[in-house]
Amino acid sequence: MEPPSRQPQTHFTIAVDSDHKATEFRLFSISSPHMRAFHLAWLSLFSCFFSTFSIPPLLPIIRQDLHLTDADIGSAGIASFAGSIFSRLTMGPVCDLLGPRIASASLSLLTAPVVLSTSLISTPQSFIFLRFLIGFSLANFVSSQFWMSSMFSGSVVGLANGVAAGWANVGSGLTQLVMPLVYSFIASLDVPSVTAWRVAFVLPATFQAVMAVMVLAFGQDLPDGKYKRSRITGSKDKDNFFEVLFHGLTNYRGWILGLTYGFCFGVELTTDNIISQYFYNRFNVNIQTAGAIAASFGVANCVSRPAGGMLSDKMGRRFGMRGRLWSLWMVQTVAGLLCVLLGRVNSLVGSVIVMCSFSLFVQAASGLTFGVVPFVSKRSLGVISGMTGSGGTVGAVVTQLLLFSGSNTFSTQTGISLMGLMMLICTLPLMFIYFPQWGGMFCHPSVQPDFCHGDYHMLP
Amino acid sequence: MKSHLLTAFLLLFCLVQTGNGGVLFSSLPQTLVVTASIKQGQVLIAGEDSIILTWGLNQSFVGRTDESYKEVKVKLCYAPISQVDRKWRKTANDLSKDKTCQFIMVSKPFQKLDQTFKWSIEKEAPTATYFVRAYAYDSAGKEVAYGQNSDAKKSSNLFEVQGISGRHLSLDVASVCFSAFALVSLIGFFLVENSKKKRSTDN
Numbered sequence: 029m030e031p032p033s034r035q036p037q038t039h040f041t042i043a044v045d046s047d048h049k050a051t052e053f054r055l056f057s058i059s060s061p062h063m064r065a066f067h068l069a070w071l072s073l074f075s076c077f078f079s080t081f082s083i084p085p086l087l088p089i090i091r092q093d094l095h096l097t098d099a100d101i102g103s104a105g106i107a108s109f110a111g112s113i114f115s116r117l118t119m120g121p122v123c124d125l126l127g128p129r130i131a132s133a134s135l136s137l138l139t140a141p142v143v144l145s146t147s148l149i150s151t152p153q154s155f156i157f158l159r160f161l162i163g164f165s166l167a168n169f170v171s172s173q174f175w176m177s178s179m180f181s182g183s184v185v186g187l188a189n190g191v192a193a194g195w196a197n198v199g200s201g202l203t204q205l206v207m208p209l210v211y212s213f214i215a216s217l218d219v220p221s222v223t224a225w226r227v228a229f230v231l232p233a234t235f236q237a238v239m240a241v242m243v244l245a246f247g248q249d250l251p252d253g254k255y256k257r258s259r260i261t262g263s264k265d266k267d268n269f270f271e272v273l274f275h276g277l278t279n280y281r282g283w284i285l286g287l288t289y290g291f292c293f294g295v296e297l298t299t300d301n302i303i304s305q306y307f308y309n310r311f312n313v314n315i316q317t318a319g320a321i322a323a324s325f326g327v328a329n330c331v332s333r334p335a336g337g338m339l340s341d342k343m344g345r346r347f348g349m350r351g352r353l354w355s356l357w358m359v360q361t362v363a364g365l366l367c368v369l370l371g372r373v374n375s376l377v378g379s380v381i382v383m384c385s386f387s388l389f390v391q392a393a394s395g396l397t398f399g400v401v402p403f404v405s406k407r408s409l410g411v412i413s414g415m416t417g418s419g420g421t422v423g424a425v426v427t428q429l430l431l432f433s434g435s436n437t438f439s440t441q442t443g444i445s446l447m448g449l450m451m452l453i454c455t456l457p458l459m460f461i462y463f464p465q466w467g468g469m470f471c472h473p474s475v476q477p478d479f480c481h482g483d484y485h486m487l488p
Numbered sequence: 489m490k491s492h493l494l495t496a497f498l499l500l501f502c503l504v505q506t507g508n509g510g511v512l513f514s515s516l517p518q519t520l521v522v523t524a525s526i527k528q529g530q531v532l533i534a535g536e537d538s539i540i541l542t543w544g545l546n547q548s549f550v551g552r553t554d555e556s557y558k559e560v561k562v563k564l565c566y567a568p569i570s571q572v573d574r575k576w577r578k579t580a581n582d583l584s585k586d587k588t589c590q591f592i593m594v595s596k597p598f599q600k601l602d603q604t605f606k607w608s609i610e611k612e613a614p615t616a617t618y619f620v621r622a623y624a625y626d627s628a629g630k631e632v633a634y635g636q637n638s639d640a641k642k643s644s645n646l647f648e649v650q651g652i653s654g655r656h657l658s659l660d661v662a663s664v665c666f667s668a669f670a671l672v673s674l675i676g677f678f679l680v681e682n683s684k685k686k687r688s689t690d691n
Binding site: 233 | 572573574575576611612614615616651652653654655656659660662663666667669670671673674677
């Protein structure tokens with residue numbers, strides 16, 4: 029008897045290649061499974077960023093209610109990233125086993141209750157533990173990039189990844205604007221402030237859960253349907269999982285990119301955590317204004333990260349890998365200089381201007397990093413992406429621990445300048461990246477390339 | 489392009505300016521006398537208890553300095569123990585940057601005679617240890633004198649306020665229901681998927 033299995037769709041409303049992966053990126057269409065997957069992926073990652081950074085803008089009220097000290101707040105900030113280091117590393121293999129749709133929706137549905145249980149806490153220890161658990165949801169970054177790589181072919185995967193990550197990161201900025209407004213609205217209904225901030229977390233929790241359900245209901249892992257374990261079409265043999273892992277971990281370029289990503293994306297995460305309180309404490313603005321200023325930092329992601337990806341592609345077309353590496357180094361160095369300047373500016377208006385410029389450059393650097401990552405290894409792409417992605421959160425933990433953990437003798441503005449200095453130093457290792465077939469920043473390729481560098485399918 | 493970048497950086501550097509300082513606390517004479525109806529170490533409940541404040545000019549200073557005093561603001565101030573490891577409550581000599589006294593209890597025009605006021609502890613007052621300080625302001629709104637119920641080291645006549653907890657039964661119930669919904673929908677999805685798979689493999 030013929031199994032009534034799902035017939036693979038042979039007709040898509042979008043141009044596809046032989047693997048049925050989309051070769052074009054149609055932003056305002058949801059008719060094809062590819063674009064539907066794109067919108068579901070970036071929206072559900074957006075909800076995770078929204079939840080993780082929903083606490084910092086309300087800290088001036090939370091810290092009074094829970095009797096927190098600077099040390100507690102610093103530890104909680106570190107904890108929020110520490111959880112995501114391990115979850116991002118684990119998410120790669122989990123996507124391999126179960127597919128990105130189930131992996132991301134399960135993670136979102138399991139962490140949404142944690143977001144709402146913010147309303148239950150009353151001690152500093154529970155506050156730190158809560159932020160640790162909520163931080164797990166940031167692993168959805170790996171699943172969204174994995175999903176985009178499954179749905180889009182090499183010619184547009186960079187753009188799809190960049191726009192998805194950039195638009196999702198906007199969540200970390202928008203939440204800094206929205207949460208204080210939600211809190212003031214609830215407080216205006218004659219609810220005491222100590223209860224109003226707890227009620228406000230219904231919004232991010234519900235949003236995250238709704239997005240997870242939509243991913244399950246409307247998304248599919250592959251253009252042809254459900255995820256299958258042997259999905260590596262086009263690869264010569266079924267690679268051993270541990271071989272792939274070993275191949276990725278021993279590639280030194282993955283480690284260097286992890287380090288530099290830690291000092292662009294990691295710095296961005298740390299800044300998301302401290303910037304609202306910084307403006308509130310230093311310039312005596314009210315909580316809504318501090319939130320609005322902090323929001324403009326994160327919201328810039330919607331253009332700056334995709335712009336970084338596009339710049340990388342453009343430099344790659346003109347100058348090859350050398351162009352990609354040089355543009356990454358230059359943009360990240362300028363970001364470091366602006367970060368040093370941010371800590372030195374003493375006026376409110378000046379700080380806002382410098383912060384906006386800093387946000388553009390540091391987020392573009394994140395986009396530029398993932399313009400280099402796909403070229404490091406095709407066989408171990410997932411592992412390299414996971415290493416780089418985790419490196420981002422490690423950088424956030426390190427900067428937050430060393431510079432903003434409350435037990436420091438120096439002020440926040442000095443910490444910000446020192447963070448910029450660390451960025452400048454830790455971007456230098458890019459000079460050591462060398463590809464035999466494409467060269468490095470200062471060296472010519474040693475092997476004569478016999479294929480176009482932009483041809484993604486020819487990567488080793 | 490390069491010259492534009494240079495001008496932009498120069499413009500940014502010009503924006504770096506030091507802010508104007510406010511009145512220095514160390515320059516203020518302690519000419520006011522402030523008392524509060526509390527016992528050392530007493531714990532008061534926010535939203536329920538109240539304190540009777542009394543403030544006035546120290547009699548030995550009458551007629552000498554008080555012509556410029558136009559208004560008195562009595563403020564609730566954090567004791568040093570509640571400022572430890574909390575930079576947002578830090579004491580600074582420059583009063584425009586000082587964050588010791590963040591709550592105004594009462595604000596009245598200055599009178600030569602002593603004044604009293606019964607202040608009910610607001611519901612929003614956070615859990616901390618406090619003392620009471622009064623500032624006298626001139627017609628331009630600048631501080632010109634002060635007085636406090638504690639000693640110079642801020643170690644005597646301190647009292648604690650116990651803030652209210654924001655937890656509410658309805659919130660707790662909503663959290664539990666929501667968590668249940670999230671877990672049930674995840675498990676339900678897996679069950680539906682498995683039964684679909686079974687049906688397609690059985691046929």
